[in-house]
Amino acid sequence: MDRIDAMRAFITVVSEGSFTRAAERLDMSPQLVSKYVSRLEERLGARLLNRTTRKVHLTEAGHRYARRAQQVLDDIDDMDSQLNDLQQGARGQLRISAPVSFATLHLAPLICHFQRAHPLVSIDLQLNDRKVDIVEEGFDIALRIGHLKSSSMIAKLIAPVRLVMCAAPAYLAQHGMPSSPDELKNHRYLRYSYMEDNAGFPANEWLRPTGHEPSGDMICNNGEVLVNAAVEGAGIIVQPTFICGAAIAEGKLKVILPQYEPNAMGLYAVYAHRKLLASKVRCFIDFMEGYFGDPPYWDNFDRKTSPLPE
Structure with missing residues (x-):
């Protein structure tokens, strides 16, 4: 029995809350899902789930294993997605929300350089200083400036902001x-x-x-x-x-x-999901990393001009 399949069956039972719903999601019989989980428990030598007629409950060992197993499955999906990106390349419309002043002063060259490298990606850039709801408003990425609070979103630091x-x-x-x-x-x-x-x-x-x-x-x-x-x-x-x-x-x-001078804030690229991240989103985030320099070119006060990256 494939260990990854058993791990995925277990995580699906945990997220769905029952073997029946997990079976529907995985398009297999409840009996096969139960068999996967039982074999996984046998292999680990520990009970992961306490089963009742109505629902399942994680044991202490199940809680610990679920956290690590989810990370492993995310890493596998992420690796598969990256390999698929190499075959398909970045394409499609990329919707970006960005702060008004930062975008008007610094974002146009980056986007133009990005599109030269990825000509199949079209850009829909919307400028707004309010905190947009990425999922509800259909954005792929939001650029945000500040001290970000913890949330369900994924945030990548692009540059410090003094x-x-x-x-x-x-x-x-x-x-x-x-x-x-x-x-x-x-x-x-x-x-x-x-x-x-x-x-x-x-x-x-x-x-x-x-x-x-x-x-x-x-x-x-x-x-x-x-x-x-x-x-x-x-x-x-x-x-x-x-x-x-x-x-x-x-x-x-x-x-x-x-x-x-107060502690520096940050310019962050915020997006909804790491799992199965679209190639256009991944490529744009990778392209932004280091683009503005270290330190960012706008902090070079001793220069007469602030040259843009090549």
């Missing part, structure tokens, strides 16, 4: 360069209105200092607008370097209190 505080030299000449967080309360602020649950940017207490009166502040839901306003001398911003890095490199903005 947040820096900065302002225009003219603004700092007029209002003074803060030397400590305590000196921030006397400044004007340009705040990003989305919080972490929406767009991935944490609410930073720098822009809500104790004793600060919000006279002359600005709130906007687009980081590019805030950076442009900061360049014009409107106030202080805390923004990711993929938006403000070019202005810093050109001397239009100056970093404030770099020693208090």
